[in-house]
Amino acid sequence: MFLITIPTITKSAMNDEAEALLQIKQSLNNPISLDSWKPGTRPCDDVMRWAGLVCGKGVVTTLRLRSMNLSGNIDMAALAQLQGLRVINLVNNSFSGPIPEFNKLGALKGIYLSMNNFSGEIPSGYFAKTVSLKKIWFDNNNFSGFIPSSLAQLPRLMELHLDKNKFWGLIPSMGQQTLVSLNLSHNNLEGDIPSSLSRFEVDAFKGNRDLCGQKLGKLCGSVIATRHKPTSKPPPESLKMAYMGMVFSGLILVSMIIAIYVLVRMREKEEAQQTYDEKQDFDESFGLGISSDDSPKEDVSTRKSSKRGSPKKTKGVGDLMLLNKSNVGFGLSDLMKSGAEVLGNGSLGSSYKTTLSNGLIVVVKRLKDMNKVDKDGFQAEMNRLGRLEHPNVLAPLACHYQKKEKLAVYEYIPKGSLLYCLHGDRGATHAELNWPARLKIIKGIAIGMSYIHTELAMLSLPHGNLKSSNVLLGPHNEPLVVDYGLNSIIDANHATSVLMGYKAPEAVQNKPVSPKCDVYSLGIIIFEILTGKFPSQYNNKGKGGTDVVQWVKSAMLEQREVALLDPEITESTNSIGEMQKLLHIGATCTENDPNYRLDIKEAVRRIEGIRVE
Structure with a gap:
């Protein structure tokens, strides 16, 4: 029997950690995003955690300072005092100069320096003592010199991204079987690709003019020898020309x-001007009619802008239609009186956040390319979608129709989408996504989808656009599936290009779509949540992200499932076996042949059998 002791975090230790972080902040330029780092407060406070930190058991485990416009020379002495630090993420900042001495932090598991201006050579033995490193992302910098040979000494290396730098010379042989993601493209590398790396796709090496070998279809031998051959001196006339x-x-x-x-x-x-015009169009589109007499009354003459005037009915425009929500009372005039904040632009249109006079906060979506049906058809379909009531489904509250403007109104969910919480930089919110939370989210999505498939069984694609950006998270990480059923009203040409349901293999092959396409999308979300990878399937242009379906299934053939799992959920749990089971459920959901794919109810049954442990 083994006795496992968990170190107690003393008040003195927490103060030392806070002091070290404040020293790091002082060494940075433009640390506006770190305003929450203040003396007298606790970095890992459960309620007001400092920005950019991920904590575990009261200590800082991850420094996630992504996209904060930071620069300067990081105080390495202070950084070394963070004894629980395992991951450093400085992606998309303005750091420059030689690589900091992160290699002195021997317990690091991940270093992310992408999209900065680091430069110079990385010493050959830089990684010799960082034997715990699993993920190295140095892409989009200005590093030069030889690729450090000490990379081959990292026994747990899983991801290595050195693309878009100025590395030169031969690629060192790296035989780690743990390595599953490699990108050395767009450098100045030369010579043959080591056989130990030949299992990776050609894209991992493209953009290196003097690389050669069977993998690239280019014979080695003459490339390097002739590269520096001097040219003869041109005659005077040609020199003048x-x-x-x-x-x-x-x-x-x-x-x-x-x-x-x-x-x-x-x-x-x-x-x-376009942004200004869009907001003006949005605001003015609300001043077109009033849908009910019970909306709160307000004297609009006191508003600063007199352009809109008082609400009025306009012939042929239509009103706001409430969708089976008798306890929610607001009309077009309420939206008209409220300022709009742009939340974002998606493949189906733009989204705006607005606060009504009664305090209700809603999201208004301007739907584009929704011309498949007329006004009656649009309202009938939206009314059907609005009838759905389930703890894991977010139904629309209201809609508005005119020939060139369709609106859908939803309840505002402050925490945002699963996509943003999982891949964005939200500090404490991301830290909440441990194994129990991720399993809860997957189960909720599956149950919500089963309900949608039951209630909208008449549709060929009951959801049609299931992806992590269309899953919102409630205050306790309860998933809410949104934007379902729109395939019935969206233009056919637009649907095939933007809806996730048409990314299933049978749809890509121009075969009929079915509810099994939604199951395929569910499988992608399972992979995304378990691996932490952004799926390339979400990108309409086919660039960026990871083909999670191919990646996971290839690893399964080699029995490397554990290497796929996001380290953030594997380091402090005994549920690896359950995670592997869930990966296999995702694989069955993403079978190429829909006949071999699970139906939604069987998928739910199997997912509900997964335990936290």
Whole structure:
């Protein structure tokens, strides 16, 4: 029997950690995003945790300072005092100069430096003592020199991304079987690709002009030898012509730069005007009618803007239609009186947050390309969608129809989408997504989808657009499935290009869609939640993210399922076996042939059998 002791975090230790973090903040330029880092407060406070921190058992485990416009020289002595630190994430900032001495922090498991301006060579033995490292993301910087050979000494290395730098020389041989994600593209590498890395796709090596070998279909031998061969001195006349050509090219280049600058400035003005016009159109579209007499009355003459005037009915425009929510009373006039905050633009339209005079906060979605049916058909379909009531489904509250403007109104969910909580930079919110929380989310999504499939059984695609951005999280991480059933009113051409249901293999092959397409989407979400990877299936242009279906199934064939799991949910749990079972359920949901794919009810039955342990 083993005795496991959990260290007690003393008040003195917490004070030391706070002091170290304040020293780190002081070493950074422009730390506006770290205003919550204040003396006298606790970094890992359960209620007011400092921004950019992930904590475990009262100590900082992850420094997630992504996209905070930071720069400067990080105080490494202070950083070394964070004894529980396992992950450093500085992605998308403005750090520059040589790589900091993160290698002195031997317990690190992940270093993310993507999209900065780090430069210079990384010493060959830099990684020799960082044997716990699993994930290294140094892409989109200006690193140069040879790829450090000590990378081959990392026994647990899973992900290595060095793309879009200036590394040169040969690729060192790395034989770790744990390595599942590699990108060395767009550098100045040369020579043959080591056989130990030949299992990776060609895209992992593209953009290196002098790489060669069978993998690239280019014979090795002559490439390196001829690269630096000197050219003969040109005769005087040709040299004169060359100088003239250079001057002429320079003039053209200057003209192009000026033209580009002018075009950019014009584009910025157009975008600013477009944003203003869009908000004006949005505000004015609400001043078109009143749907009910019980909406709160307010004297609109006191508003600063007199352009809209008092609410009025306009012929042929229509009113706000409430959708089976008798306990919710508001009309178009209420929306008209409220300011709108742009939340974002998606494939189905723009979303706005607005607070009504009665305190209710709602999200208004301007739906585009919803011209498949007329006004009566639109309202009938929205009314059907609004009838749904389930703890894991967010139904629309109201809708509005006119020929060029369709609106859908939803309750506002403050925590936001699963996509943002899982992949975005939300500090404490992301830290909540441990194994029990992720399992709860998967179960809730599956149960909600089963309900939707039952209530909308008449539709070929009961949901049609299931993805993590269409799953909102309640205050206790209860999932709410949203934006279902729209395939029945969206233009057919637009539907096939933007809806997730049409990403299933049978739909891609122009075969009929069915509810099994939703099951395929459910499987992708299962993979996304368990691996922490952003699925490339969400990107309409097919760029960015990971093909989670292919990646997971390839690993399963090699019995490497554990290597797929997000380290953030595997380090403090005994549920690895249950996670593997859930991966296999996801694999069955994403079978290429829909006949071999689970139906939604069987998927729910199997998912509900997974335990936290």
